[in-house]
Amino acid sequence: MLRSGFLTLTGFGRGMRGEERPIRGLAASGATNLFPNPYPLETPKHGTDHDAWAGPDRSDPPRPVELRRYLPTDEQPVMEDSPMDRYVVSTTLAWPDDLVDRLDAGVYRDRCIGSLLAGALGDELGSLVEGWPRERILDRYGPAGVNDLPAEGAHWTDDTQLTAVVGQSLVATGGQFDPRDFTRRLVDWLPTGRGVGRATRKAIHLLAEGRRWDEVGPELDSSGNGAAMRTAPVGLIHALDPTPGELLVDAVRFALPTHGGEIGVAGTVAMAAGVGYLARRAAVGAGTFDALEFIDFLVASIAQIETSPTPTRRPPETLVYLRDRLREVPGWLDRDPADVFEESWTGAFVLESVPAAIYAFLRSPGDLRSVLVTGANASHDTDTIASMAGNLVGAWLGAGALQAGLPEWWDRIARRNELANLAEGLATLGCARVGR
């Protein structure tokens, strides 16, 4: 599936940089945040104690990595010393099918909506126990853990908020990554953010001070999942592309402003690739997917991103590549989730939460409720794990299955119509990319 080859990153360079301006005073910029938090900061955070389970962000300077130059053209001037140069994605990674002639645009649209809505449901369910260890969840909810939403519904946290921000930026720009649009939206969003991660908050403050969009994230070098959790729209909009190359590049771009370290970027690319893979499989009528092939695709999507492993938090500290941790996931599928999560840990780190979300999806990919409940009971970063697992299962099964299978939860999805409309916008752009 994967051969050597590199994709040229386009659309950036001196011309664009020359137009960049500090983004102070964005309130007057005209950029609007259509997804502010309707429950601002006075809302209790359900006992979240980020320091206890998220640990400190790694703040070491970025590791020295090989810088790769891209051949310039008139449209693609050389980016001198751009931190983005460190990330190389494959041009030759292929989708596992050649079925685009069988594309059903209606199914694709349904999967786009399903991915965002199931992600929001996972966020809502997981937020009820965000930051809780397993013992506390069981004490409060009994042996089955948290498995239902309050009758009055719940609300999103930063996972769905930022997913919406990425989606809005893509729709507003006609499907392109525009660093100025995206950073403006991040800055506008921050005051209404709920459960904002530390790296995200710090990065947005620096962006608001006028720092370059492609320097802040690499400089912070966070190992957190703050970009991985917001990347579903990137996977969806590119799901019908002839090859996954532009999906991979855009996933890097949308990660970079806040999570520009290798592990932050790798987690983001893996999640975007997973969502795109599943939405595509459904849209071309494949009907099934193979878990091993799915993992193989994710591993291939990030094969060249990590040049060095990341230290685990669990003593004794070891060094692990995300791609190697993902390869372990199929071996977890027959095991009890509590044992898996106890072993993998489930904090707000890519190395823990991304494999945990993929595991929650793969252990029951035909059962929306099971996926969301498994993710929400993972302990610790429950909202993000359940949200990312929801993005995956929604991309596979779709909004129709969600409404039919979980009608009581369907009615409790906060701001459902707004999210669905946003997903429709992504689907329209995704279809347009292949002339549909």
Ligand SMILES: [Mg+2]
């Ligand atoms: Mg959250």
